Amino acid sequence: MRYLPLDAAERQAMLARIGVPDVEALFADIPADKRIGGLIDLPLAKSEMAVERTMSAMAARSVAAGSAPFFLGAGAYKRHIPASVDHLIQRSEFLTSYTPYQPEIAQGTLKVLFEFQTQVATLTGMEVANASMYDGSTACAEAMMMAHRLTKRGKAVLSGGLHPQYADVAETLARLAGETVVRLPPDVRASEDIAAAMDDETSCVVVQSPDFFGNPRDLAPIADAAHARGALLVAVFTDPVSLGALRSPGEMDADIVVGEGQGIGNALSFGGPYLGLFSTRLKFVRQMPGRLAGETVDADGRRSFVLTLSTREQHIRREKATSNICTNSALCALAFSIHLALLGGVGLRRLANLNHANAVQLADRLSAVPGVEIVNACFFNEFTLRTPRPAADVIEALARRGVIGGLPVSRLLPQAGLDDCIVVASTEVNSDDDRSAYAKALAECLR
Amino acid sequence: MNSQGRPTRPETAQAAARKTFTGNRALDMEEALIFETGRFDASGVDVDDPEPFASRLGPTASAGAPELPGLTEPEAVRHYVRLSRDNYSIDAGLYPLGSCTMKHNPRLNEKMARLPGFSDVHPLQPVSTAQGALAVIEALAAALMTMTGMSAIAMSPKAGAHGELCGMMTIKAAIEARGEVATRRVVLVPDSAHGTNPATAALIGFSVRPVPAGDEGDVSVEAVKSALAPDVAAIMLTNPNTCGLFERQIVGIAEAVREAGAYFYCDGANFNAIVGKTRPGDLGVDAMHINLHKTFSTPHGGGGPGAGPVALSSRLAPFAPVPFVTREGDRLRLVEHAAGTESFGRMSAFHGQMGMFVRALSFILSHGADGLRQASEDAVLSANYIRASLADVMSAPFGERACMHEALFDDRWLKDTGLSTLDFAKAMIDEGFHPMTVYFPLIVHGAMLIEPTESESKASLDRFIMTLRDLAFAAKAGDRERFTSAPIHAPRRRLDETRAARQPVLRWTRPRPA
Numbered sequence: 010m011r012y013l014p015l016d017a018a019e020r021q022a023m024l025a026r027i028g029v030p031d032v033e034a035l036f037a038d039i040p041a042d043k044r045i046g047g048l049i050d051l052p053l054a055k056s057e058m059a060v061e062r063t064m065s066a067m068a069a070r071s072v073a074a075g076s077a078p079f080f081l082g083a084g085a086y087k088r089h090i091p092a093s094v095d096h097l098i099q100r101s102e103f104l105t106s107y108t109p110y111q112p113e114i115a116q117g118t119l120k121v122l123f124e125f126q127t128q129v130a131t132l133t134g135m136e137v138a139n140a141s142m143y144d145g146s147t148a149c150a151e152a153m154m155m156a157h158r159l160t161k162r163g164k165a166v167l168s169g170g171l172h173p174q175y176a177d178v179a180e181t182l183a184r185l186a187g188e189t190v191v192r193l194p195p196d197v198r199a200s201e202d203i204a205a206a207m208d209d210e211t212s213c214v215v216v217q218s219p220d221f222f223g224n225p226r227d228l229a230p231i232a233d234a235a236h237a238r239g240a241l242l243v244a245v246f247t248d249p250v251s252l253g254a255l256r257s258p259g260e261m262d263a264d265i266v267v268g269e270g271q272g273i274g275n276a277l278s279f280g281g282p283y284l285g286l287f288s289t290r291l292k293f294v295r296q297m298p299g300r301l302a303g304e305t306v307d308a309d310g311r312r313s314f315v316l317t318l319s320t321r322e323q324h325i326r327r328e329k330a331t332s333n334i335c336t337n338s339a340l341c342a343l344a345f346s347i348h349l350a351l352l353g354g355v356g357l358r359r360l361a362n363l364n365h366a367n368a369v370q371l372a373d374r375l376s377a378v379p380g381v382e383i384v385n386a387c388f389f390n391e392f393t394l395r396t397p398r399p400a401a402d403v404i405e406a407l408a409r410r411g412v413i414g415g416l417p418v419s420r421l422l423p424q425a426g427l428d429d430c431i432v433v434a435s436t437e438v439n440s441d442d443d444r445s446a447y448a449k450a451l452a453e454c455l456r
Numbered sequence: 457m458n459s460q461g462r463p464t465r466p467e468t469a470q471a472a473a474r475k476t477f478t479g480n481r482a483l484d485m486e487e488a489l490i491f492e493t494g495r496f497d498a499s500g501v502d503v504d505d506p507e508p509f510a511s512r513l514g515p516t517a518s519a520g521a522p523e524l525p526g527l528t529e530p531e532a533v534r535h536y537v538r539l540s541r542d543n544y545s546i547d548a549g550l551y552p553l554g555s556c557t558m559k560h561n562p563r564l565n566e567k568m569a570r571l572p573g574f575s576d577v578h579p580l581q582p583v584s585t586a587q588g589a590l591a592v593i594e595a596l597a598a599a600l601m602t603m604t605g606m607s608a609i610a611m612s613p614k615a616g617a618h619g620e621l622c623g624m625m626t627i628k629a630a631i632e633a634r635g636e637v638a639t640r641r642v643v644l645v646p647d648s649a650h651g652t653n654p655a656t657a658a659l660i661g662f663s664v665r666p667v668p669a670g671d672e673g674d675v676s677v678e679a680v681k682s683a684l685a686p687d688v689a690a691i692m693l694t695n696p697n698t699c700g701l702f703e704r705q706i707v708g709i710a711e712a713v714r715e716a717g718a719y720f721y722c723d724g725a726n727f728n729a730i731v732g733k734t735r736p737g738d739l740g741v742d743a744m745h746i747n748l749h750k751t752f753s754t755p756h757g758g759g760g761p762g763a764g765p766v767a768l769s770s771r772l773a774p775f776a777p778v779p780f781v782t783r784e785g786d787r788l789r790l791v792e793h794a795a796g797t798e799s800f801g802r803m804s805a806f807h808g809q810m811g812m813f814v815r816a817l818s819f820i821l822s823h824g825a826d827g828l829r830q831a832s833e834d835a836v837l838s839a840n841y842i843r844a845s846l847a848d849v850m851s852a853p854f855g856e857r858a859c860m861h862e863a864l865f866d867d868r869w870l871k872d873t874g875l876s877t878l879d880f881a882k883a884m885i886d887e888g889f890h891p892m893t894v895y896f897p898l899i900v901h902g903a904m905l906i907e908p909t910e911s912e913s914k915a916s917l918d919r920f921i922m923t924l925r926d927l928a929f930a931a932k933a934g935d936r937e938r939f940t941s942a943p944i945h946a947p948r949r950r951l952d953e954t955r956a957a958r959q960p961v962l963r964w965t966r967p968r969p970a
Contacts, residue, residue: 027840340759
């Protein structure tokens with residue numbers, strides 16, 4: 010077996026040093042009637058070539074986003090990622106190191122995390138960010154729990170513009186933790202009255218912008234209303250590139266900002282691994298979940314970095330920890346950080362502008378198709394279409410024509426009465442040919 | 457450069473300590489932060505400017521770019537390559553972190569994860585266009601069921617602790633379905649457990665009742681029975697446990713827990729020792745997470761991402777979270793909604809860590825049934841080889857008992873040296889080794905937990921053993937300086953961690969003008 014260096018003679022020599030006759034003796038603590046002779050239902054070892062053949066055949070059964078005109082977002086975004094990003098994250102020293110618990114030999118990872126934290130805090134307009142969470146949805150649920158701890162209240166209000174699966178995750182955790190969630194109805198036109206849903210038990214309102222349907226939201230009045238009630242504003246985003254074009258949640262007075270970071274540096278990968286971005290005000294840092302890298306000095310007085318404030322964490326505080334998170338998304342955070350370092354602030358703004366331009370052009374093309382209506386007054390790179398036929402059928406018909414046309418809202422919200430809605434995204438990867446192909450195919454499907 | 461005729465000669469030790477102008481020491485280079493070297497008006501990505509158009513961003517459009525530095529590609533490559541060289545890695549050396557399973561990460565797995573049919577597939581594409589991705593989930597789940605002997609696998613948890621949360625949520629949902637959620641509010645957790653176990657139980661409102669481990673390192677049926685009561689929802693037990701030992705009374709414990717109407721959650725962090733040797737399902741486990749980033753070699757990446765699928769018994773399977781994959785003939789379907797089922801809900805958006813699933817499946821297919829069993833045997837053999845080879849110079853808390861895939865020592869043998877476990881660990885760094893896990897498990901004083909994994913050659917194990925023996929002799933011979941000053945050859949010496957926590961600096965800020 011190509012991954013196992015020991016040979017039979019070496020194994021014998023090692024058993025002799027240990028003083029046992031065979032390897033089975035080392036497993037004597039397993040009750041004899043519970044030991045198995047092998048894994049009879051699994052095939053035997055395969056060569057690298059044979060594995061590659063099997064896996065490639067499986068991969069060939071999916072349509073790769075890059076092989077079709079592709080207009081699907083809804084929480085995960087097809088991006089062009091500079092070639093150097095994937096090359097650099099495969100450096101052995103990044104790829105095959107553990108959590109930096111021995112800082113003297115992990116300054117590389119620690120410095121990356123410190124830079125990452127600074128980038129995320131700056132991008133979101135907040136004072137402090139952690140070293141990443143699993144993804145946007147879990148970061149969102151953790152933000153809700155953090156707001157409960159900070160306010161000593163147990164009721165969260167979720168905007169109807171929050172990604173439905175983010176709301177599902179928060180609702181699931183809250184229900185099993187014995188907390189309350191008020192979930193406002195799906196809000197396609199961003200017309201809900203969030204302030205009216207708050208009361209004196211509300212710990213936080215969770216509001217996404219741009220929302221699931223693509224509407225950018227002014228968070229400032231919502232923050233004011235929340236603060237007047239003694240509640241916090243948790244701001245959510247699903248595409249970090251939007252922060253290159255829109256005012257940051259911090260500028261609009263959010264207390265905790267969470268979001269999905271995949272859209273910078275990370276592949277679609279059918280939903281994971283991604284990375285959750287998490288930032289807040291400095292005064293709340295001791296209730297923040299997740300790891301933090303901080304600056305200090307070593308014995309020679311040289312600037313150094315180390316994981317810090319770990320008295321919040323499970324390996325120190327056990328059942329009193331702020332979260333149970335241990336492993337996070339360090340390598341995805343590295344990819345995010347490299348891509349964003351390459352872009353810089355000005356590059357991010359240009360990229361955001363191109364995304365928006367492509368979305369505007371697409372909206373113009375699609376709204377010219379008879380029967381199609383664009384719901385949004387404003388949007389960044391994602392908007393909602395109304396079609397005269399059930400959206401799920403339209404998307405399937407488009408797929409048969411080789412166009413991935415977006416998300417039928419009914420897939421995530423089957424009972425919402427939004428069966429005619431499609432959430433459509435356009436990023437920098439879409440060309441004019443892609444837009445023409447979409448408009449043409451959509452017209453055919455609706456004919 | 458042609459150095460013929462000008463052979464280099466070793467210089468004196470004094471010269472080696474000389475300070476340099478740059479602060480660099482040849483290949484060991486100091487690297488500033490991107491905020492100090494990057495330009496705030498630069499970018500390393502060429503983005504096309506669109507044709508003029510009317511913005512539809514609305515009133516929340518921002519006035520300018522975020523204040524972030526940009527690097528051109530050569531600058532970025534150099535920055536990150538230089539940073540990387542300050543990291544230890546499994547690719548560079550033995551990484552014996554107990555309980556973390558730092559095994560070799562086959563590069564085939566990286567290649568497979570980057571096939572566009574896996575990496576470039578959107579989680580919400582029409583299911584008809586994502587059949588290959590669903591096939592990976594189905595195949596990996598089937599393999600994990602074979603290895604665990606359990607009824608179902610919840611694939612969506614994102615890491616080990618997330619898997620624990622998934623398992624405990626499943627248990628809570630099952631208790632809820634029995635109408636006992638108000639009465640069963642306690643989870644038993646041995647004092648040797650990972651910190652994630654009590655943190656997870658507390659996160660969903662359980663209170664934690666500790667169970668002591670016995671003198672021989674494992675938990676007894678009696679100890680569990682005396683902690684069991686009608687208020688107990690579950691036990692969270694790690695097996696093989698955090699002392700690196702197989703829980704000998706696990707079957708009796710499982711029976712006692714079941715008789716008391718509670719569930720058995722097994723922390724599967726140490727599954728690497730027993731794949732192909734025994735099946736958790738046969739031992740009476742109700743739920744167990746599997747760290748794909750440990751047992752199945754997906755890279756740790758400096759702290760993640762992981763993946764933590766959860767194996768469930770038949771009595772818990774109906775409560776598993778969405779999504780899950782089902783088969784109708786040759787078509788695979790995705791069940792994404794809990795409504796109308798007994799599923800407790802959803803753990804995360806989308807479908808889990810596909811990139812990790814591909815790597816783990818590639819690892820499993822490569823090893824096959826025979827290779828997986830051999831890997832477990834080699835991991836256990838290597839750990840015992842280290843244990844036996846150090847037994848005469850270090851002290852083991854549980855005597856001569858054979859361990860599973862990790863060897864545990866305590867600090868009794870350091871008693872008269874004035875040195876600590878930490879000093880010993882830091883001295884290993886100077887010798888070119890990553891330290892073992894230290895001060896865990898908490899029940900063993902000054903614990904040193906060594907997990908070599910199956911990836912090391914005998915020559916590598918022997919070098920490691922000889923190094924630790926040399927260090928042990930030096931400690932006992934009173935060579936304190938070698939330990940208390942260590943590390944002296946690493947990119948950094950010991951850090952002031954107190955300062956980091958008392959005066960937290962958690963981000964770069966622009967220096968104030970002088």
